[in-house]
Amino acid sequence: MHKRLKLGMVGGGQGAFIGAVHRIAARIDDEFELVAGALSSKPEVAQQSAAQLGIAPDRAYADFKEMAKAEAARADGIDAVSVVTPNHMHFPVAKAFLEQGIHVVCDKPLTANLDEAKQLAEIGKASKVEFVLTHNYSGYPMVREARHLVQSGALGKLRRVNVEYAQDWLSEAITDPENKQASWRADPKQAGKGGAIADIGTHAMQLANFITLQTPEILAADLTSFVKGRLVDDDAHMMLRYASGAKGYLLATQVAPGNENNLRIQIYGEKAGLTWAQENPNQLWFAPLNAPKQLLTRGGHGTSAQTQGQIRVPPGHPEGYLEGFATIYRDAADLIRNGRCENCLLPTLEDGLLGMQFIEAAIQSSAHDSAWTRIGD
Template sequence: MMTRKLRMGMVGGGTGSFIGDVHRKAAAIDGMIELVCGAFSSTEEKSIASGKALHLKESRCYKTFEEMILKEKELPEDIRMDFVAIVTPNHMHFPPAKMALEHGFHVICDKPVTLTLEEATTLQSIIKESGKLFALTHNYTGNAMVKQAKAMIAAGELGKIRKIQAQYLQGWLSTTIETTGQKQAAWRTDPSKSGIGGALGDIGIHAENLISYVTGLNVAEVAADLGVFGKGRVLDDDGNMLIRMENGAKGSISISQIALGEENNLAIKVYGEKGSLEWYQENPNELITRWLNEPKKIYSPNGNGLHPEALEVSRIPSGHPEGYLEAFATIYKNFAKHILSVNAGEVVENPDYPRIEEGVRGMKFIYAAVESNDNNSNWTKI
């Protein structure tokens, strides 16, 4: 039973941050979490100012994440933060995650999990040794219709999966806005901050994660053809990949951040022996299914025929749209429920949120795709 809200500390996400604001809103939606402290910027003055703007106590607006973790650790248990949310660029995921875990705090982190695969596997060991919980915000898996798709496939309703198609298309990097002072573009196109994948690491792993989550199958091999269209860029901003799944199914993933006119076109289609399904992030409240000997059926949140997994995260009556923030909130809610269970001495076998295993697999996917591209799109095992 929940007796109080869980207390969250945040690293990154200061004034002007898009993703920081998203995390704060998502964490608050279900009334289980409150923000109590933070180190919101690598600039000390901006960090303090950001905390004050969020109406935090000045004593809990910290200059650095190191200061936050050490000082919060010294506070009484009934005051200190319960977990840390990391919403920084990729190169600053590992250091605060490592320190927070080693000082006894749970962690929830934006994707990709780390800058490098080596950091990801090291973090996996640290999590195991610490005994603390770690969540990764692959937020699209929190959508009700994604959970419906997963439940239908797990129940065998589509039969054996044969073919999978996924795409994640954006157009916001169609011009080299990273040269104009646009901070989001600047760090995402900088390998020292983004890692070895550009669009691949930013949106490609969302597509890979969605495939694995919905189908329950992992990508076994990839043949990748990545492109760099922005003048002066060194990281991919476009790509097409053939994939082979561990059960023998075939598929493809298309990604782009230079697809002019596209906004946030994430989609997945799964074809089985008995039926197929498709879901589009830009129309997230519909799951379209087609069947061998039955009419097409469209599912919606809180509608008829939903599996319990989908009903559980359908917050409002049918016809009222739920989307990006609610899906994000589902990750936070399930993470919070797991923390509360741990605090109560209960064991949770399969918590429903992305964890370090998905993070490591995502990094392996990035590395395999880059290796494949560098070797003339040869098939590369993950």
């Protein structure tokens, strides 16, 4: 009998955005049931949030450490915890649950700084449980089709990787203290040293790494805080160099009027190129050299059997953001149940550590007049 895994959540209470996204995604494939939570650092908000979500009062916790110990001791304790707090809480929360032998699904970036990321990676290695990072764009079917095309050799040797993530929602100073999503992202005590580079730059980098199956070795970055008084960057652009000889460009900006969630990637090889855009996620342009461009669609003719097996709704019906998260949760459930996952492409602790090394390298490069800086040093 297929039983839902028992899920707990830290963060994601009233007024939070990403917690609701994770809860929806965890239920799309009916793999998880939310049964426990420490949903807010404020006890009254934690209790009220739990009641709204149907969590029993004895499993609505005021403290995540108490939750980790209590759930590990229960015969019906949670199988996994979803960490959906601001960045500065990722490390202590994930650590507490890993040390109690509870699987962790954590929002990105991995931690608030590189030292914490290194510590968490060691803790994860020593534990006997799984750690999954929710870089949801890698769960999109046509992103996986792009990866398949690169892996199959259809593009030939890669020459150029261009990835951009542009938003406009932080183009002005934050004047409303109730705007929780903006406020904590602009606060280095909660977000860490990185602003746009951590919030969306890590998504752009992971997307490029995922599709190309390569990671850049060195970068030259220019980070800027355009909004007066802002303590973290709101715009970042950089050049990238790969060991294979490929060159890249990455832009991550949250001060670009007219852009809502404009994540797009272009990859060019010796034999072909491809283009994918998140705001039209069910289409992938494939351009063989000296031949007409081909429009590949999710569920349409010409896509691989592997991609066809990823879709949930019929061709022509949109599938995107929530389903991308759901694919991560579905594969995580398979991994937790079986200790392995066929065709899983889950972002891991190692991906999270690489993301933090990327942030640190970009900050260091920018501080030294965009000097070429090795990622991971």
